[in-house]
Amino acid sequence: MYNEVKRPYISLDLGTSNILAYVSGQGIVYDEPSLMAYDIRTNKLVASGSAAYEMMGKTNDEIRMVTPLVDGVISDLDATKDLLNHIFNRLKMMNFWKSSIVLLACPSGVTELERDALKLVAKGMGASLVVIEEEVKMSAVGAGLNVELPQGHLVIDIGGGTTDIAIISAGEIVVSRSAKVAGKYFNDEILKYIRSEYNVSIGIVTAEKVKKTIGSLVKYPNERSIQIYGRDIVSGLPKEAKIGSEEIRNVLLSAFSKITDVVIEVMENTPPELAGDIMRNGIMLCGGGALIRNIDKYFFDIFQLPTKIAADPLSCVIEGTKAYEKVVLRHIEEGMYVDQQKTYLEGLK
Numbered sequence: 631m632y633n634e635v636k637r638p639y640i641s642l643d644l645g646t647s648n649i650l651a652y653v654s655g656q657g658i659v660y661d662e663p664s665l666m667a668y669d670i671r672t673n674k675l676v677a678s679g680s681a682a683y684e685m686m687g688k689t690n691d692e693i694r695m696v697t698p699l700v701d702g703v704i705s706d707l708d709a710t711k712d713l714l715n716h717i718f719n720r721l722k723m724m725n726f727w728k729s730s731i732v733l734l735a736c737p738s739g740v741t742e743l744e745r746d747a748l749k750l751v752a753k754g755m756g757a758s759l760v761v762i763e764e765e766v767k768m769s770a771v772g773a774g775l776n777v778e779l780p781q782g783h784l785v786i787d788i789g790g791g792t793t794d795i796a797i798i799s800a801g802e803i804v805v806s807r808s809a810k811v812a813g814k815y816f817n818d819e820i821l822k823y824i825r826s827e828y829n830v831s832i833g834i835v836t837a838e839k840v841k842k843t844i845g846s847l848v849k850y851p852n853e854r855s856i857q858i859y860g861r862d863i864v865s866g867l868p869k870e871a872k873i874g875s876e877e878i879r880n881v882l883l884s885a886f887s888k889i890t891d892v893v894i895e896v897m898e899n900t901p902p903e904l905a906g907d908i909m910r911n912g913i914m915l916c917g918g919g920a921l922i923r924n925i926d927k928y929f930f931d932i933f934q935l936p937t938k939i940a941a942d943p944l945s946c947v948i949e950g951t952k953a954y955e956k957v958v959l960r961h962i963e964e965g966m967y968v969d970q971q972k973t974y975l976e977g978l979k
């Protein structure tokens with residue numbers, strides 16, 4: 631019955647670092663940093679997304695930078711509403727939003743209460759059916775794994791705020807853990823290292839550049855160093871320093887040992903029937919952190935399992951939500967969201 635009526639389908643990857651939006655029939659219509667800038671005195675929104683990122687670290691004290699979602703959970707409900715409004719105004723999506731089916735991808739650690747808060751925001755804007763799926767499952771789908779089969783897969787999604795590790799089989803997350811060790815943590819560790827080794831204070835934007843330019847987990851050919859600029863913590867004057875690849879590798883390795891511990895914990899809790907699948911299917915790496923050089927070699931060396939990096943780690947989740955549209959429609963037909971379907975039908979009138 632639901633297939634016969636026109637139903638806009640919208641999905642969002644509400645990441646700590648990046649927000650992506652997909653509209654059925656239009657493709658990925660939004661892909662920007664999850665950041666909002668407010669004027670402290672008036673509390674007015676000054677800039678959102680990419681424009682807010684451009685201002686980071688370069689503004690005076692009168693601008694307050696807000697990350698609406700921290701560790702994939704709403705940390706500031708008003709900023710989240712502003713963010714959704716910003717996306718939809720920009721894309722003139724308000725008309726689609728009304729009576730639409732909305733799929734929100736969020737981390738596995740999100741509680742029922744937090745899920746309800748997300749649903750409220752989406753429904754408050756007129757959506758008639760809101761479905762929440764776990765980000766790591768959407769990542770797996772977007773990476774091309776067929777999660778609906780009764781076949782175990784181990785997925786590691788290294789995002790900005792959290793690393794989600796999950797064993798997925800037959801459309802369900804069988805075991806999962808989430809660690810707050812991901813992109814932002816790596817940046818902080820790089821920042822701390824440069825401060826203590828070189829007495830130079832740098833900003834997050836520079837730390838991120840160091841990570842992306844020379845970051846690695848296993849030695850790579852033609853390693854190089856990077857020149858950075860910051861402030862001398864003693865004299866307060868501008869200072870430069872040259873940072874080598876090996877130094878950053880050591881910083882990243884120490885952070886990754888925490889992730890590895892959690893992967894081991896997940897493996898220890900994997901039902902024996904699925905352990906054989908994992909040995910055959912191996913590990914799938916997704917999320918922006920999967921772009922760190924030689925990350926596949928690093929995990930292979932530790933676990934001796936076939937390890938793959940998703941074709942486009944940064945868009946796995948949104949690609950997964952896109953591919954999942956047909957599953958959501960099937961679930962609607964199966965009556966999985968009965969509590970919400972009444973309002974959904976009313977919205978279509």
Ligand SMILES: Nc1ncnc2c1ncn2[C@@H]1O[C@H](COP(=O)(O)OP(=O)(O)OP(=O)(O)O)[C@@H](O)[C@H]1O
Nearest residue numbers: 645646647648789790791792813814917918919921
């Ligand atoms: N080439 C790269 N090398 C290393 N890290 C990278 C690279 N490109 C992006 N990243 C990191 O990936 C992170 C963002 O990844 P992603 O968009 O998957 O996170 P998110 O989905 O917003 O966060 P979360 O899933 O934790 O809510 C950032 O911390 C960024 O620094």
Ligand SMILES: [Mg+2]
Nearest residue numbers: 645765789947
């Ligand atoms: Mg993510």
